[in-house]
Amino acid sequence: MKAADSKTDIDVVEGEGEEVQLLMGNRAVVQGLLEAKVGLTTAYPGTPSTEIQMQLYKLHQKGQLYFEFSVNEKVAFEIAGAAALSGVRSAVIMKHVGLNVASDSLMALAYFGVIGGMVVVVVDDPGCLSSQNEQDSRFWGKFSHLPILEPSTSQEIKDTIVQAYELSEKYNTIILVRLTSFTSLNTAEVKMKVVEEKLAKDGDFFKDIRYALPARYVLHKGLHAILEQIKEDEDFLGNNELKYGDSISDRLIITQGAIYPMVEYMRNLNNLDIPILKINAIHPLNEKQIGEFLKKYKYIYFVEELESYLESEILSIIGKYNLNLKVFGKEQLAIPEENRILPDVLSEAFKRIATDPNNEEIFKVKPPVPSPYAHVFGRVDQLIPRTIPRLCDGCCHRGAFYSIKRATKKTDIIPSDIGCYALGQVFPVDIGDFWLCMGASIGTAIGFSLTNDKPVVAVIGDGTFFHAGIPPLIDAVLYNHNITVAILNNSLTAMTGGQPTPSSDEKKAKNQRQLDIEQVVRGLGVEYVKSVRVEDTKENTKIFREAMAHEGPSVVIFNGECVVELYRHSLDLGEAPYVDEELCNMCGTCFIEFSCPSIIKKDGQIVIREDTCTACNICVGVCPQTAIIPRKKKKV
Amino acid sequence: MSGNENKPINIAIVGLGGQGVITLAKLIANTNFMLGKKVCYNEQHGLSQRGGSVQSSIRINEADNPLFAAKDTDFIIGLEKLETLRYLYLAKEAKPKVLVSNRYDIRTTSDLGLEMFPESDDIDKEILKYSSATYIFDALGFEASVKSKLKPVNVAVFSVLTTFPELGLPTGKAEDYVMEYLGRNILLKQINKKAFKEGPKWMKKVE
Ligand SMILES: Cc1ncc(C[n+]2csc(CCOP(=O)(O)OP(=O)(O)O)c2C)c(N)n1
Ligand code: SF4
Numbered sequence: 001m002k003a004a005d006s007k008t009d010i011d012v013v014e015g016e017g018e019e020v021q022l023l024m025g026n027r028a029v030v031q032g033l034l035e036a037k038v039g040l041t042t043a044y045p046g047t048p049s050t051e052i053q054m055q056l057y058k059l060h061q062k063g064q065l066y067f068e069f070s071v072n073e074k075v076a077f078e079i080a081g082a083a084a085l086s087g088v089r090s091a092v093i094m095k096h097v098g099l100n101v102a103s104d105s106l107m108a109l110a111y112f113g114v115i116g117g118m119v120v121v122v123v124d125d126p127g128c129l130s131s132q133n134e135q136d137s138r139f140w141g142k143f144s145h146l147p148i149l150e151p152s153t154s155q156e157i158k159d160t161i162v163q164a165y166e167l168s169e170k171y172n173t174i175i176l177v178r179l180t181s182f183t184s185l186n187t188a189e190v191k192m193k194v195v196e197e198k199l200a201k202d203g204d205f206f207k208d209i210r211y212a213l214p215a216r217y218v219l220h221k222g223l224h225a226i227l228e229q230i231k232e233d234e235d236f237l238g239n240n241e242l243k244y245g246d247s248i249s250d251r252l253i254i255t256q257g258a259i260y261p262m263v264e265y266m267r268n269l270n271n272l273d274i275p276i277l278k279i280n281a282i283h284p285l286n287e288k289q290i291g292e293f294l295k296k297y298k299y300i301y302f303v304e305e306l307e308s309y310l311e312s313e314i315l316s317i318i319g320k321y322n323l324n325l326k327v328f329g330k331e332q333l334a335i336p337e338e339n340r341i342l343p344d345v346l347s348e349a350f351k352r353i354a355t356d357p358n359n360e361e362i363f364k365v366k367p368p369v370p371s372p373y374a375h376v377f378g379r380v381d382q383l384i385p386r387t388i389p390r391l392c393d394g395c396c397h398r399g400a401f402y403s404i405k406r407a408t409k410k411t412d413i414i415p416s417d418i419g420c421y422a423l424g425q426v427f428p429v430d431i432g433d434f435w436l437c438m439g440a441s442i443g444t445a446i447g448f449s450l451t452n453d454k455p456v457v458a459v460i461g462d463g464t465f466f467h468a469g470i471p472p473l474i475d476a477v478l479y480n481h482n483i484t485v486a487i488l489n490n491s492l493t494a495m496t497g498g499q500p501t502p503s504s505d506e507k508k509a510k511n512q513r514q515l516d517i518e519q520v521v522r523g524l525g526v527e528y529v530k531s532v533r534v535e536d537t538k539e540n541t542k543i544f545r546e547a548m549a550h551e552g553p554s555v556v557i558f559n560g561e562c563v564v565e566l567y568r569h570s571l572d573l574g575e576a577p578y579v580d581e582e583l584c585n586m587c588g589t590c591f592i593e594f595s596c597p598s599i600i601k602k603d604g605q606i607v608i609r610e611d612t613c614t615a616c617n618i619c620v621g622v623c624p625q626t627a628i629i630p631r632k633k634k635k636v
Numbered sequence: 637m638s639g640n641e642n643k644p645i646n647i648a649i650v651g652l653g654g655q656g657v658i659t660l661a662k663l664i665a666n667t668n669f670m671l672g673k674k675v676c677y678n679e680q681h682g683l684s685q686r687g688g689s690v691q692s693s694i695r696i697n698e699a700d701n702p703l704f705a706a707k708d709t710d711f712i713i714g715l716e717k718l719e720t721l722r723y724l725y726l727a728k729e730a731k732p733k734v735l736v737s738n739r740y741d742i743r744t745t746s747d748l749g750l751e752m753f754p755e756s757d758d759i760d761k762e763i764l765k766y767s768s769a770t771y772i773f774d775a776l777g778f779e780a781s782v783k784s785k786l787k788p789v790n791v792a793v794f795s796v797l798t799t800f801p802e803l804g805l806p807t808g809k810a811e812d813y814v815m816e817y818l819g820r821n822i823l824l825k826q827i828n829k830k831a832f833k834e835g836p837k838w839m840k841k842v843e
Binding site for chain 2: 022024129152153154155182185186187188189261262264265266269342343344347384385386387388389390391392393395420423563564571572597
């Protein structure tokens with residue numbers, strides 16, 4: 001046995017160059033990419049795909065392969081696409097909503113296909129634990145005409161990635177591999193090959209008339225032909241499996257790769273002797289094979305997470321082949337079409353599967369579905385207070401919010417954006433009236449300002465600004481829209497775990513230049529631009545008022561540091577400031593308006609918690625009585 | 637161990653972001669893995685911010701599915717009281733063992749009058765009601781006894797867990813693994829070694 005790097009789990013050496021490790025699904029993706037010898041990888045940060053990206057980032061810094069955090073998913077996709085057209089194996093990693101951003105390029109590149117294998121790894125977040133919405137990425141297959149594979153376990157994830165490259169090159173098509181927060185964040189054993197060699201990204205692009213073709217429907221036709229071939233491919237179809245196939249039951253459960261382990265567990269928990277058809281090759285389905293196969297059964301149960309995708313696809317096959325089957329889908333089994341699936345959510349469904357399928361009545365009843373968040377709001381015998389997500393103690397955004405709040409009125413319209421600063425909405429900080437998706441704060445601010453006779457302020461982070469905030473700001477300049485934009489710059493994408501952004505300095509992002517947001521904004525033609533430090537709350541309030549009074553677009557850049565990032569460099573950030581009891585008149589400004597969780601009321605006094613305070617000292621400037629006295633702060 | 641050796645053991649660990657919930661899960665899982673057992677676990681943490689609700693579930697003697705139904709729960713480890721109460725719904729039917737820290741983090745929302753927080757004693761009563769055995773880890777005492785800024789409560793709790801034979805964590809192996817996994821520098825090694833040695837001292841069973 002030997003230890004891997006500190007963050008990895010322990011390895012057990014198996015045969016020559018082979019070992020077994022405990023790997024998280026996300027790490028299994030990286031292992032698959034290494035075994036498939038993928039030379040070029042790109043990504044845009046997004047939970048729950050983060051660990052794939054961070055590991056690739058590390059491997060890039062070690063020089064094993066090329067990886068970059070591209071400026072957004074569309075760019076990431078295009079870079080990987082061109083690499084694959086040059087014959088280099090490439091991968092692009094993103095969360096579900098990232099694929100919306102990349103989709104314009106995805107839909108078009110699908111027509112050309114690829115030469116070197118190309119895999120898009122997309123990780124869905126059922127239940128929106130860390131996303132603005134939930135989507136079922138299985139639909140992308142039909143929409144873009146690309147094959148989709150959906151592995152169940154860490155081992156399958158690794159093997160699927162390796163196989164996906166073979167299929168991609170055999171059929172010259174991009175392959176989508178779909179994970180969910182269940183498969184990507186589960187850790188289990190993986191048998192793997194050790195890959196230590198440096199993976200090359202040297203390719204050769206051959207010009208082809210196809211790429212300039214005007215009447216592309218011809219290529220569209222070709223794409224249909226590829227799907228027809230791939231759905232007959234033994235290797236591809238081998239991803240689907242009949243489990244417990246020796247059962248003689250006339251009933252069958254059909255489920256998808258992503259939740260199979262849980263479905264199997266529920267089957268066994270309920271002692272059901274029913275086989276399970278596990279479908280990992282989500283798209284395309286082989287109608288003929290499925291039609292023939294279903295002839296053996298009388299009763300079919302669909303157990304799926306999110307949309308009734310397989311249910312509706314297979315229902316149409318059942319119709320086409322005129323099969324005399326009784327089908328139990330989401331409605332009959334009371335499985336919700338939203339939120340994630342957990343064992344307790346499935347218990348009602350399995351109660352129903354365990355009953356007599358001919359007892360019609362039971363399947364018509366609509367029981368209340370247990371919420372997977374029952375524990376958040378739930379009861380044992382009393383109401384449990386929520387753990388409301390909030391900005392960390394010492395977060396730089398709190399300083400920016402304080403100044404913005406002082407400079408604005410309650411009636412002003414403040415669209416915000418996606419990032420840690422979205423937590424500004426949480427009372428009592430209360431900054432932000434509207435959230436859509438990355439970059440939308442500025443575009444919607446323009447729309448609100450055109451239609452409302454009120455001041456409009458957009459709040460956006462540095463990461464989000466670079467991702468999708470620049471085009472709408474150009475629009476604001478172009479038509480002199482009267483909005484003020486607050487760019488909250490902590491020089492990283494904090495929300496997703498601290499990946500670099502274009503404004504990160506060298507310490508954070510090696511091999512990358514640092515862009516100066518102020519210069520970028522001036523370059524776009526914005527006339528009122530100020531760049532400030534978050535600590536100067538009083539001065540910043542004045543500046544922000546001035547920016548709002550400016551006719552046309554104005555930008556204030558608030559600069560500060562993410563505490564979680566500071567803690568990565570040092571556990572000791574300095575000593576907490578203290579409240580001078582003589583000077584404090586209990587006005588509540590620090591406690592309520594500034595609202596840092598480290599500032600608490602204790603025995604009728606305002607006190608700063610030494611165990612949680614991070615010595616950011618922003619509160620020092622907030623106190624109107626100057627009663628908060630700083631102590632030693634460390635430079636990290 | 638008896639003939640039941642291969643029955644899965646289902647553990648839920650709950651706490652707040654920054655308390656080391658996931659690290660504790662890794663320690664338990666990897667020690668079992670090193671001993672040649674099947675094991676899997678998951679992580680459930682929404683966002684990056686500190687102080688959010690974090691949960692992990694681990695199943696020993698199970699290869700691929702770390703999630704289990706409430707009625708299958710064998711063990712709940714709570715690094716914070718309110719989070720333990722939140723996940724106590726797992727215990728209602730199953731009556732598992734519960735190991736709970738005496739740290740109770742009353743959030744600012746309480747002071748602002750936004751939420752009513754239960755009395756600490758009431759949480760204890762609730763836990764007693766739904767567990768087959770309750771163990772209290774004196775995290776506050778342990779933390780006060782540690783001189784450094786780093787307070788490895790999770791390592792101390794891990795060492796407490798070696799005293800439960802059903803979790804299959806022989807002391808020696810478990811300690812080796814802590815040293816191997818967490819010991820990046822000498823100072824950390826010393827702190828963790830001490831935490832591991834003294835952990836069990838801070839635990840007591842509620843009779
Ligand atoms: C299209 C899309 N890609 C990725 C994400 C994941 N994501 C959530 S917030 C965020 C960026 C946060 O960075 P920044 O704007 O700098 O704010 P911070 O969290 O640092 O305050 C990202 C990438 C997303 N929500 N949507
Ligand atoms: S993770 Fe960083 S940016 Fe996000 S709330 Fe915490 S300190 Fe602020």
